[in-house]
Each structure stands twice: as C-alpha cells, then as structure tokens.
Amino acid sequence: MFTYDMSKAGANRLYHYLYQCIKKDIVSGKILAEEQLPSKRNLAQNLGISVVTVENAYTQLLAEGYIYSLPKKGFFVADINATAEIQSGHKHKPKHARHLPEIPEESEHTNPKYIADFASNGSDIDAFPFSTWAKITREVLCEKQKDLLQVSPGVGTLELRRSIAKMLREFRNIHVSPEQIVIGAGTDYLYGLLVQLLGFDKCYAVEDPGYGKISKLYSQYGISVSYIPIEGKDFVDALKSSNADVVHISPAHHFPTGKVMPIGDRYRLLSWAAESPKRYIVEDDYDSEFRMTGKPIPALQNIDVTEKVIYLNTFSKTMTSAIRLSYMVLPPHLAEKFHNKLSFYSCTVSNLDQYVLAKFIDLGYYETHINRMRNLYRAKRDVLLSAIDKSNLSKVAHIYEEDAGLHFIMEVHTKYPDAEFCNRARQKGVNIKALSEYYFKATPSEHKFVINYSSVEKSDMKKAVQILADLIRFSPEQ
Amino acid sequence: MFTYDMSKAGANRLYHYLYQCIKKDIVSGKILAEEQLPSKRNLAQNLGISVVTVENAYTQLLAEGYIYSLPKKGFFVADINATAEIQSGHKHKPKHARHLPEIPEESEHTNPKYIADFASNGSDIDAFPFSTWAKITREVLCEKQKDLLQVSPGVGTLELRRSIAKMLREFRNIHVSPEQIVIGAGTDYLYGLLVQLLGFDKCYAVEDPGYGKISKLYSQYGISVSYIPIEGKDFVDALKSSNADVVHISPAHHFPTGKVMPIGDRYRLLSWAAESPKRYIVEDDYDSEFRMTGKPIPALQNIDVTEKVIYLNTFSKTMTSAIRLSYMVLPPHLAEKFHNKLSFYSCTVSNLDQYVLAKFIDLGYYETHINRMRNLYRAKRDVLLSAIDKSNLSKVAHIYEEDAGLHFIMEVHTKYPDAEFCNRARQKGVNIKALSEYYFKATPSEHKFVINYSSVEKSDMKKAVQILADLIRFSPEQ
Numbered sequence: 001m002f003t004y005d006m007s008k009a010g011a012n013r014l015y016h017y018l019y020q021c022i023k024k025d026i027v028s029g030k031i032l033a034e035e036q037l038p039s040k041r042n043l044a045q046n047l048g049i050s051v052v053t054v055e056n057a058y059t060q061l062l063a064e065g066y067i068y069s070l071p072k073k074g075f076f077v078a079d080i081n082a083t084a085e086i087q088s089g090h091k092h093k094p095k096h097a098r099h100l101p102e103i104p105e106e107s108e109h110t111n112p113k114y115i116a117d118f119a120s121n122g123s124d125i126d127a128f129p130f131s132t133w134a135k136i137t138r139e140v141l142c143e144k145q146k147d148l149l150q151v152s153p154g155v156g157t158l159e160l161r162r163s164i165a166k167m168l169r170e171f172r173n174i175h176v177s178p179e180q181i182v183i184g185a186g187t188d189y190l191y192g193l194l195v196q197l198l199g200f201d202k203c204y205a206v207e208d209p210g211y212g213k214i215s216k217l218y219s220q221y222g223i224s225v226s227y228i229p230i231e232g233k234d235f236v237d238a239l240k241s242s243n244a245d246v247v248h249i250s251p252a253h254h255f256p257t258g259k260v261m262p263i264g265d266r267y268r269l270l271s272w273a274a275e276s277p278k279r280y281i282v283e284d285d286y287d288s289e290f291r292m293t294g295k296p297i298p299a300l301q302n303i304d305v306t307e308k309v310i311y312l313n314t315f316s317k318t319m320t321s322a323i324r325l326s327y328m329v330l331p332p333h334l335a336e337k338f339h340n341k342l343s344f345y346s347c348t349v350s351n352l353d354q355y356v357l358a359k360f361i362d363l364g365y366y367e368t369h370i371n372r373m374r375n376l377y378r379a380k381r382d383v384l385l386s387a388i389d390k391s392n393l394s395k396v397a398h399i400y401e402e403d404a405g406l407h408f409i410m411e412v413h414t415k416y417p418d419a420e421f422c423n424r425a426r427q428k429g430v431n432i433k434a435l436s437e438y439y440f441k442a443t444p445s446e447h448k449f450v451i452n453y454s455s456v457e458k459s460d461m462k463k464a465v466q467i468l469a470d471l472i473r474f475s476p477e478q
Numbered sequence: 479m480f481t482y483d484m485s486k487a488g489a490n491r492l493y494h495y496l497y498q499c500i501k502k503d504i505v506s507g508k509i510l511a512e513e514q515l516p517s518k519r520n521l522a523q524n525l526g527i528s529v530v531t532v533e534n535a536y537t538q539l540l541a542e543g544y545i546y547s548l549p550k551k552g553f554f555v556a557d558i559n560a561t562a563e564i565q566s567g568h569k570h571k572p573k574h575a576r577h578l579p580e581i582p583e584e585s586e587h588t589n590p591k592y593i594a595d596f597a598s599n600g601s602d603i604d605a606f607p608f609s610t611w612a613k614i615t616r617e618v619l620c621e622k623q624k625d626l627l628q629v630s631p632g633v634g635t636l637e638l639r640r641s642i643a644k645m646l647r648e649f650r651n652i653h654v655s656p657e658q659i660v661i662g663a664g665t666d667y668l669y670g671l672l673v674q675l676l677g678f679d680k681c682y683a684v685e686d687p688g689y690g691k692i693s694k695l696y697s698q699y700g701i702s703v704s705y706i707p708i709e710g711k712d713f714v715d716a717l718k719s720s721n722a723d724v725v726h727i728s729p730a731h732h733f734p735t736g737k738v739m740p741i742g743d744r745y746r747l748l749s750w751a752a753e754s755p756k757r758y759i760v761e762d763d764y765d766s767e768f769r770m771t772g773k774p775i776p777a778l779q780n781i782d783v784t785e786k787v788i789y790l791n792t793f794s795k796t797m798t799s800a801i802r803l804s805y806m807v808l809p810p811h812l813a814e815k816f817h818n819k820l821s822f823y824s825c826t827v828s829n830l831d832q833y834v835l836a837k838f839i840d841l842g843y844y845e846t847h848i849n850r851m852r853n854l855y856r857a858k859r860d861v862l863l864s865a866i867d868k869s870n871l872s873k874v875a876h877i878y879e880e881d882a883g884l885h886f887i888m889e890v891h892t893k894y895p896d897a898e899f900c901n902r903a904r905q906k907g908v909n910i911k912a913l914s915e916y917y918f919k920a921t922p923s924e925h926k927f928v929i930n931y932s933s934v935e936k937s938d939m940k941k942a943v944q945i946l947a948d949l950i951r952f953s954p955e956q
Contacts, residue, residue, distance in 0.1 A: 064776050065741040078741065123627045133830075134619045141612045148800040149601045185663040185802070185826035192670060196698055216822055220674055263543040263556065298542050316824075322626040324663070324828040344694055346794075348663035348826055350802040352611075455627075 002038055006047050014049055015056035022057065026066050026077055033079035037067060115429035116464035121406075122455035123320040126376060129369050133322075133356065136365075140355045147355060152347045155338070156183025156327070160354040163361040164327055171367075172288070174301055174311065180335045185348035187284070187314050187326045188217060193345075194310065194328070195221050197338055198246055198280060205244030209438035211255045214248055214284075229442035230254060235261075236268040247273075248282040252297045255286070256438050256450045257409060258401030266300055273308035280334075285313045287405040289370050290377060307331030315357065318370060325349050325357060377406055383458045384451070384465070393469040400448075407452040409435060411445075414472050418446055421471065428467045480516055484525050492527055493534035500535065504544050504555055511557035515545060593907035594942035599884075600933035601798040604854060607847050611800075611834065614843075618833045625833060630825045633816070634661025634805070638832040641839040642805055649845075650766070652779055652789065658813045663826035665762070665792050665804045666695060671823070672788065672806070673699050675816055676724055676758060683722030687916035689733045692726055692762075707920035708732060713739075714746040725751075726760040730775045733764070734916050734928045736879030736886060744778055751786035758812075763791045765883040767848050768855060785809030793835065796848060803827050803835060855884055855932060858939075862931050865940045871947040878926075885930035887913060889923075892950050896924055899949065906945045 002022075009017035025031045038046070040054045047054075058075055061067045069075050140148070147159075155161065161178035168174040184190040195218065204218045208227035215225045226242035228235060239247055247269070251261035261269075273279040283300045291297070301311040314326035330338055347354075360366050388394055393412075400409040414421055418434035425432050432451065436444030456464065480500075487495035503509045516524070518532040525532075536553055539545045547553050618626070625635075633639065639656035646652040662668040673696065682696045686705035693703045704720035706713060717725055725747070729739035739747075751757040761778045769775070779789040792804035808816055825832075838844055859880065866872055871890075880886040892899055896912035903910050910929065914922030934942070 062741060065744065065781060068740070068742045120629075122629060125623060125627060128623070128627060130619045130623060134616045137615050137619075138612045141608045141615075145603060145606070145608060149603060149606060149798050151598075151600060151799050185667070185828075186824050188824050189663070189667065189826050200700060213822055220820075222678060262547070263540055264546045266543070303543060320627050320829075321629050322828060322830045324824070324826060342698075344691055346664050346666050346802070348667050348802060350663075350828070350831055351798075351800045353828055353831065 002043060002046065004047060006049055015053045015060070018047070018049070018053065018057040019060045022061060023064075023066055026061075031077050033077050035077045036073075037075040037077065039074060114426070114431045115467070116456045116460045117431040118407075118449075118451045118453065118456060118464075119431045119433040120455045121452055124376060124380075124455060127373060127454075128320045128322050129360075129365065132360070132365055132369075136356050136359050136363075137352070140352065140359060144355050148351045150351070152349075152351050152354065154343045154345045154347050155181065156347050156349060157351065157354045157358070160358040161327075163358040167361050167366065168329070171370075172285075172299055172302075174299055174329070176301075176329050180329050180332060182328050182330060182335075182338060183347060183349055183354065184326055184328070185324045186316060187286070187312055188213070189348055190312060190326055190328050191217050192221075193338075193342060194282065195223065196342060197330075197334065202245040202278065203243050205239055205242055205247040206440075207249055207254060208440045208442040209256060209435065209444070210440070212438065212440075215440065218248075227440040227442065230257065230259065231442065231445075234265075236265055236272055239269075240272060245276070245278045246280045246282060248284065250284045250286060251300050252285055252288040253291070253405045256407065256435060258405060258407065260297055266303065270300070270304055270306065270308060274306045279308065281309045283309050283311050285311060287317050288313070289318050290374055290405050301329060304331070307333055310334065318366075318373065319357075323353060323357065325353055377454060380453050380456070380458055380461075381408075384453050384456075384461045387462045387465040391465045391469045392473060393465055396472055406454040407450055409448050410451050411448045412468075412472060414447055416471075418449075421447075422449075424471055425468060428471065430464045430467050432468075480521060480524065482525060484527055493531045493538070496525070496527070496531065496535040497538045500539060501542075501544055504539075509555050511555050513555045514551075515553040515555065517552060592904070592909045593945070594934045594938045595909040596885075596927075596929045596931065596934060596942075597909045597911040598933045599930055602854060602858070602933060605851060605932075606798045606800050607838075607843065610838070610843055610847075614834050614837050614841075615830070618830065618837060622833050626829045628829070630827075630829050630832065632821045632823045632825050633659065634825050634827060635829065635832045635836070638836040639805075641836040645839050645844065646807070650763075650777055650780075652777055652807070654779075654807050658807050658810060660806050660808060660813075660816060661825060661827055661832065662804055662806070663802045664794060665764070665790055666691070667826055668790060668804055668806050669695050670699075671816075671820060672760065673701065674820060675808075675812065680723040680756065681721050683717055683720055683725040684918075685727055685732060686918045686920040687734065687913065687922070688918070690916065690918075693918065696726075705918040705920065708735065708737065709920065709923075712743075714743055714750055717747075718750060723754070723756045724758045724760060726762065728762045728764060729778050730763055730766040731769070731883045734885065734887070734913060736883060738775055744781065748778070748782055748784065748786060752784045757786065759787045761787050761789050763789060765795050766791070767796050768852055768883050769881065779807060782809070785811055788812065796844075796851065797835075801831060801835065803831060858931050858934070858936055859886075861936045862929070862934070862939045862943070865943040869940075869943045869947045870951060871943055874950050884932040885928055887926050888929050889926045890946075890950060892925055894949075896927075899925075900927075902949055903946060906949065908942045908945045910946075 004018060004021040006014060006017065012020070022031070037043070037058070040051050040058060044051045044054045058067065062069060062075075065078055067075050068078050147157075158178060160183060161181040164181055165176055165178045168176060182190065182193065184193065191214065200221055200223060203224045203226060205226040205228050206215045206218070208229050215227070218225050226244045228238045228242060228244075228247070249261070251266060253260065269281060273281050281300060285299055288297065288299075299311060301309045309331065311329040312326065316324055316326065319325070385399065388397060388399070396413040398411045400411065412421070416424065418436050422432055422434055432449050435448035435450055436446060438450070482496060482499040484492060484495065490498070500509070515521070515536070518529050518536060522529045522532045536545065540547060540553075543556055545553050546556050636656060638661060639659040642659055643654055643656045646654060660668065660671065662671065669692065678699055678701060681702045681704060683704040683706050684693045684696070686707050693705070696703050704722045706716045706720060706722075706725070727739070729744060731738065747759060751759050759778060763777055766775065766777075777789060779787045787809065789807040790804065794802055794804065797803070863877065863880065866875060866877070874891040876889045878887040878889065890899070894902065896914050900910055900912055910927050913926035913928055914924060916928070
C-alpha cells in the first residue's frame, strides 16, 4: 500500500501521477474508507520524492473529496459510497429523487407552423437590419476595444444614454438628460427595478383589458394589483376609486384595443398623480414608433411638469428579439433616488449591444430602419385589409383602430363562442386570439379578435382571410 | 377665423395642412382657449373639403392636446399655457421642480487613471476574442436569420442551453439536462429570479467577509440576511445557529479570501440542507475557470443527490463586460417550479448574444479562450509575485491563496491603519482595497489587502510594487 513506482509517471507531472494512483486505489476499494494516509513527510521519504509533491497530490485529493483531514491528526480516506446517506442525514430515500423536470418537451422551434399566426408578436424576416448590424458590430469590435472592457455603469453606458436622449428629442419631442435614462435588458426587467424603486408597499393599477404579463409580474412581488376598466366607466374616476398609488398605462396605443387616451384624460391623470407624493404614472410607450397615419401622439412625459411620469420604451419591438434592450426615463428626483438606492446593480445589457446600438442610432440607421419598417408593416396591413375587403368576411366583420401599432381589432358576427371560433381557426391553420382573453375583471365584448399582422407573410394573407370567411359561413345559424 | 385656403396645401396631405393651420392659430393666440371649434360637417362645407379630412385634422389636434372634446358638445381649444396649474391641481410651485438629478458628473471614463488598479475587477485588453467574436457574429447574422427573430423561451434558447450543458459535462463534470438551465443577463438578475423562485419569506445567509453586493441585493427585497463568518468558528455550525433557509456561497473560491471550502464542510452543508424542504444552497462558481494549479475543484452540485444545490456561473468573468450572460442550473424539481411560476418572463439576453455564444462554445473557441486567458493571467500573477519577491515588500509581506482565481491576499506588516494605507497608495497611483472592507459583522484581520491583478498591465507591476514597498518603508515605526 502506498508504494507507487514514481518512475512510471512519464509525461505526467509527479504530483498528478501520485494523485491518480491514490485516487485509483480509493475508488477500487484497495484503500478503505476512514483509513489514515501516511504523513506527507513519510510518504515523500518512502517514494523518494519531495514533500511538496505529496502535498500537491493530497491537496487535489482533498479538494475532490477523496480524502479529508482532521486538525493535528492527519489525512483520512473519505467514504465515497456513503455520500447520499451522509447528506440526507437519515437513510430513507431523498424526497426528490433525481429526475428530469416535467417540462413540455422542447424542440428547436416550439411554435406549430400556422399558415398565418395573428397571435404572435414575432417579427417579419425583413425586420432586422442584419447586414448593417454585422458591419457596425465589426467596427465597434475594432474601434472600441477599451470601452467594451470597461464595466458599464448600472444604468448603461453614457454613450448609449446620450444617443437615446438625442433620439427622444428628435423623434418624440421628449427633452431629457442622459442622467435620467436607465438601460435594461427588456421591459420585464425594468418593471422589476421600478417596483424596487417605488416600493413593494405600493398598490399598482393596470388597464383592463391589458397585457396579462404586467399584472402577473407585479403580483410576483406580492404587490396588490387593481384592474381599471378602460371601457364603459371613466378611466380616471375608476382609478380614483381604487386605492392605487401607481398606474401602468399605454396612453399612445392601448394594448390590445389600440385606443389612444384622450387628452382630457391625460391631464386628469396628471392631476390625480399630483395629489399625493406616493403617486406615479408608468407610461409604457411600447410601439409608438409604428403609428401608421398622422404624427405620433405626444407622450404623457411631454406634458408632465410635476415629475410624475416614468416613461418606458423598448427596442425589442423595433429591433426584434435579436436585441434585448429597453430603457426608462425617470423624472429627475427619481433618477437621483435610483442612483442612491439601485445603482449597485450591474447593467443587464452587454456592452457590445450598447455600443453597437448607440452607433446605429447616431449614424441615422435607426431612423431609416423605423421608416422602412413602418412602410413594410403598412403595406402588410393594407394587403390584409384589402383581402378582408374583397372577401365575404367584409360582410360580417368590422375593423377598429387599424392606424396605430402592429395590430388591429376585428369584430366578427358569428354564433361561435370566442374560444370555439379560435379553436376552429387554429385547426385550419390560422392562429388568432380573442380580445376577451385579455380581460381580467371587466366584462369582455364577445366576437372581437386581436389581429397582429407583423409576422404574417403578405402572400399568406388572402388564404388566411378565406379560412376565416369560410369558418363564419359555416358557423351555426349564420 | 377657420377660413384657410386649402389650395395652398401643396405637397402636404390636406388633413395635415389643416391641422398645421389650426395649430398655428392656437399657438399664436389667434384662436383663444376654451373657444369652440366649428363642427366637422360645417368646417368641411366651408372649406370645400371632405368631413374625413377635418376629422383627421381634429384627431391629430386632440391627440396632441391642442383641443379637447366634450361629449355631445363638440371641440374646444385647450388652454395650452395653463398646463402646469391644471396638472398640479393647485397653484403653488410643484414640490419637485424640473431639475437635473444630483448624480456625480459623468465622463466617458469615470475611473481615475491609476498606474495599477488592484481594486478593479476589469479585464485585460487581451481578454476578449474580438476578431473571433466578429467572425461568428457575421456568420450567425447570415445563417440564423429566422432563429434570431423567434421569441426565445424565458429560460434562453435551447441551442445555448445545450451548449452550456455540454460544456459543464466536459469541463466541470457536471451532468445536467438543458431543461435545468436558466440563462439570464448577469448573476444580479438571476439572484432576483431566485428570490422569486424560493420565496420572499426565506432567510438568506451569506459569507462574512464576502461580496457586499449579494447581501445588498437580497436586502433590497426586504429579505433578512444572516452573515456567517468563514473564519474562526465552524461555518456549518454558525449556519445552523442562524435561522437561514438559503445559504449563498462560493465553495470553489471564496471571495475575497480565495479559500476553498473543505470537503468535510461540503458534506455537512449538504446534510444541513437535507434537514428541511425549505433549505437550499446557492453555489456561486464565479471564477472557477481561472484556478491556476491543479484540477478544478469539483462543484458542490456534483456531489448533491438531494436536489439542494442551485449552481450559478457567469460568462462575464471569462468573456468580460462586453458580453453580459450568466446561467443557473436548477435541481429538477426547482426547474419544474420555475417553469410553472416564472417562465412568463422574457429572456433578458439578446438572441444574437445567445446564438453567437453557443457557436463560440460548440466550435471549441471557448475552451481555447479559457486556456489562453488562464495562461495570460498566470503570467501576470507570476510577474507580480516575482516583482514582490525581488522588492523590499517581500520582507514585510505574506501572500495567501495565490493559486485560485484572479486575485490573492497580501498581508503586510505596517503600522498604518488599513484605510490610511489604501489612501496613501491611491495618492501614489496604486489602487488597492483592504480585506477588512469586505467584512460585515465578523472581526476583520488588519493589514490584509485584496490584490486583483486581472486588469493591471505587466509592465506597470514593478513600479506599483515599488510604490507599495516605499510606503511601508516610510510608514511610522517601520
């Protein structure tokens, strides 16, 4: 035992060879658990090697758990087979045996292939400026090496925040300083930061119907969420009668109805916020870039002089999922609070993405891209509307809010309940979602459907419309 | 009033021209606040244009806040100068006047230039594979266009999770399925997800001394944090006597002391966790790749058979801040819980970064990169240690834990208190941090300093060592 022929070490470093020999003997059971190992000095003498070599081998064995040491006693062989029992502290089978989690099986592409997917908020294949992005990435990787290795401030690089401030000034007439901007990897992440900034003890209000994820996210933090109906009752009155401190809205383009908040309501909302220092308005301006006619609606942030509006927007809508980058604009006093309370967080966006996007904006590519996308989506919308117009669908369907953003609402006269209509459409290869699926507490209008056309190919639209038209033709009592 | 010459519209669309005319009159005061606008039908008749054109112009004016409408009464001019008063609801100056936040002034590079910055965890200029990354980015942007536009699952693309699982198997002998892996934009973000997964009602324990950000982050969620001393008392005993449910540790390389958790403690820790279903161990393996001698220490995750270990690691240490990408490996039952409870979150990492990194790993570039970096950092360490050895510093300094990771501890015999020593060093151009700065409640050892050499140029090391040696020579009673 412990008599190894060190001349066989060959190309191996001596310590590594010794480590391998002892490990082999432990695993094979030649050396038994709890057996004491020779002292480093003794073994070194016996094998004719240095104490340091033995020490290195023992250190590795220790680190890997084959041996353990007791102070002033020496080294002992660990019971490598008893791991489970040692761990659980008792002998019964651990509660959670090692098994694969019951998660739906994944394939490279989880979405079934539809002829047309009007429920997806995916993007058109032309929606990402692949070659420009590649070119700028190459330039940034070449020119900005030192900057890329700097640890970015938690709120994002100054360079990108400057570009965004400039862009907001030019496109949205929003005048803010880069110090008010916080960059983050997606709006979900920024919502989480907002909760930490404004406090877990606040009550949040969301629009009903609305984007279910927002209330789900707030609830995740144990926060109480009020649902404010945007139809029927007056929105601001309903908000007042809730106990909400913070209201989360998309005034430029409500999701999913597409409604624009009237100017009167905007002022009344700001009034409501001004009544208490706890109150804030989160203005989610998620697809204002894609307004199809007229000039973009001015942001609430624009008419706010009491520092009550937190403006949020994302590049993931205009630049696709390829780039995950969102930002928020905090009113100055909140920017200061953020700096004091949350600036310890590392920025969640890669430096590379930040520098490439900044350059993309500064060189005017972003403006060009938005204009190109707006035209592309407008053309899609026109093809779809014209296909509907020319089909039998037009006799039983009414289109709402087709001018804003990348979706519109289609009301259909059908006797099918919403769920059945959607199911039948899906079976025929057309994925659509009923507006009623977006309601929380308010009473949904039946037979309205959200038609998101951004990821549907123009060439598939006529067929998709025909499928929907046929469905209605054959629906009961139609 | 309201008599515009529509033939002057020129290239302008009619509605836009009308909108501009009315807006101009409102802004110039020609049309006064609260004045009623003609009905759409009347104005259309007067100007000889269609009602739709007037409607479009009014809609834009409404949206921009120049006019407002009252149900069944019509359109009125808004008081565009009284905005502030309307908003605040009363006349006194708003509490927070619009001002820039009091945030330290930023420049492109906020770090003062030191001769040597041993307190920075920045990276060497050679630390990022710029040209390979550019090449792969170009390839991915060319070959993966459809994939890049897909919405990635909340846990990250299957492609990258597969690459990471394979890499963990080959480098760390950790056998996990891609379904157990969650990709996120940095470990800070993943810690936040963990809190949501394990519950806000748990008590978390962290190492003392340790990385201050971790306890700060947990406290941010209103969570109670226990500080467990890693010196003196037995760690596991101390943990047991706290009321912690979750312990956050770096067993492979404690920060900042560099200590490796002994195997005995590891098993006892797993035992502790097995005693209650609420208990978990967060294993933060943040720089295990950079172990300088011997084989990497096996992960706790490796010897855990009771699904108690959550393994975390980041690419931001090996790939620099240029890429913000971390991951965690959940035990199967927690992966299932994550899927049910948190998969609604969008993944925080850009698809582009995910696909490029996956390819970078799969083609073997990551392994090459790590080996190159390990050699580069080992060479740096050797230059620094040799400079210390050759200087007077060696007579009064002792080096600890120089084999693991990118920093070591230097104990110095000096009469200066830690803060003064650091201040004097900084004044001379050498930035270092005392180990005592990383203590929370435990009693710090004085005169130990954390020497992080990863971002220091080899050519500056001799000078930096001389500065420290001189400081000690001239320190009182030395």
